[in-house]
């Protein structure tokens with residue numbers, strides 16, 4: 001076997017092992033053996049760049065290069081389904097189908113409704129050629145590069161020929177002769193077809209991801225659907241590859257499908273290597289549909305992925321065509337949505353939590369109750385208005401619900417248990433539970449705030465946590481627990497106190513070991529080199545996030561100029577609105593903040609833009625909005641973004657009348673190009689752009 005043949009054989013073998021592992025859950029070789037084969041293939045491919053294949057198993061790991069999504073118009077629109085919420089509505093659907101088919105017998109295919117994001121996969125000659133998101137149903141984003149990293153999606157289907165003869169490629173698997181070990185391929189796949197399904201993040205991956213994000217102090221994903229959707233939109237395929245997405249397929253489309261039944265087509269698709277759920281039943285009566293619903297209403301709790309209902313489809317394709325569709329959804333299919341799981345328990349106490357910004361959130365403390373796999377003791381009551389609407393009394397039975405979000409909520413008082421002698425009504429507090437200050441409410445906002453920002457403990461600790469966080473001062477040895485501990489020992493009351501800590505203090509009462517104490521002190525000292533724009537973000541001025549801090553730093557160049565800025569000066573800056581401007585002015589008018597700044601200055605923090613940034617800065621792009629598109633060769637996309645900002649311009653995502661020009665690399669997206677031409681917007685190449693800012 002020459003190297004070229006070996007490459008072909010290894011690819012086929014690795015595809016088969018991926019299928020065994022990720023689709024069938026039945027690996028036939030160890031991870032080490034798999035890795036050895038993959039490495040062998042990587043080495044061979046490196047020696048034969050002319051044999052590059054985007055669908056090779058080696059491409060599943062993704063890359064760090066930034067990729068652009070192009071818009072793709074769906075060949076057939078991606079419709080949604082009408083929803084039903086109870087069995088009565090399901091019966092009405094069943095009757096409508098019966099009438100529509102004028103008494104003809106029919107079968108219904110019952111399936112799970114997966115709660116992820118829908119995807120359309122296109123195959124030609126057994127190879128994945130395109131993966132498109134639903135978008136608005138008419139057109140979506142081409143996310144092929146990202147989808148290739150999802151291991152359970154086949155990149156190369158078992159070829160019909162494989163089922164009879166295929167060269168065995170290495171000893172451990174020499175026994176199996178067809179590409180996929182479960183079903184032999186009775187019916188070949190059409191040369192061209194589309195298959196639709198759902199991309200999901202399994203619960204275990206979702207929980208692991210959120211744990212990691214929590215440790216890095218990044219915002220958590222509310223549910224696996226958001227996590228999957230955020231992941232699929234990532235510009236780096238390597239990020240997608242690491243996130244362990246999965247995919248279930250449920251709809252085969254094309255002109256030459258193997259069978260006249262939906263269910264039968266999915267069975268064929270399964271034999272070609274697709275992950276088709278086992279929870280799929282073909283039934284003949286309404287009662288069987290109800291049984292399917294009742295069974296999965298509870299059994300779904302043990303599934304590895306999130307589901308939010310059942311989908312019912314008329315099985316026969318001819319009957320589907322006869323029933324047709326309404327403007328939005330097919331008449332032959334319907335979704336039945338599960339009730340979010342609810343439990344009744346007793347309300348014991350309402351406590352109030354104060355966040356970093358001073359916002360106060362009411363929290364219900366209840367008798368523990370089992371809900372969607374976890375024990376729940378606390379549930380949010382959102383805000384004072386929500387709480388008042390519920391008319392809660394201590395000792396009430398309350399209904400707790402865990403919907404798509406992680407934090408359970410109270411939805412109602414369970415009136416079946418209501419007695420005339422209820423406990424006292426729960427009232428929202430008037431004073432901060434942490435510091436006693438009288439709460440205030442801002443015009444147009446639902447939350448009550450504690451205004452005592454400089455002396456209220458959770459606000460102080462919250463600000464310090466923000467100050468040390470990764471994207472601010474990045475003092476990673478200080479987690480929330482350490483900050484809490486230092487605060488309780490009286491070592492820190494504000495961010496400047498951090499720079500006055502010494503090793504002996506940390507060593508002292510807490511018994512922290514010398515090494516970790518000096519490491520902490522060193523990390524704090526090192527943070528004095530953090531550039532001005534991040535220091536500004538770290539201060540935690542209301543409405544001044546990471547981007548705004550950059551804009552303010554570049555406009556004012558140092559903290560003194562910023563502190564002297566008047567409302568008008570601020571409002572003139574692109575992106576600064578009334579609320580931000582007022583918040584900045586208010587912050588610099590506060591004597592406590594001025595004193596804090598002086599102490600930080602004395603400790604050597606960066607209060608002005610660095611020489612490098614200043615030297616590189618100009619106003620050449622002042623007031624200009626620039627769109628970046630395509631692939632670049634001189635600088636990375638992020639470097640171009642930084643260059644635009646350095647020269648006073650603004651990088652924006654999409655083309656509009658307001659766009660000043662487009663910085664275009666190779667392969668600019670066709671839809672962007674068309675739009676730019678239509679609006680008559682200037683398109684600059686990399687070289688032209690660089691010449692322009694170097695002038």
Ligand code: IVH
Pocket residue numbers: 079080081082111112113114115116117118134197198250251311330333335
């Ligand atoms: S079939 C024309 N089957 O639900 C029928 N959809 O509101 C097209 N979904 O956008 C869809 N599980 O994202 C179908 N077994 C299943 C499904 C399913 C989840 C999603 C899909 C679709 C939405 C419909």
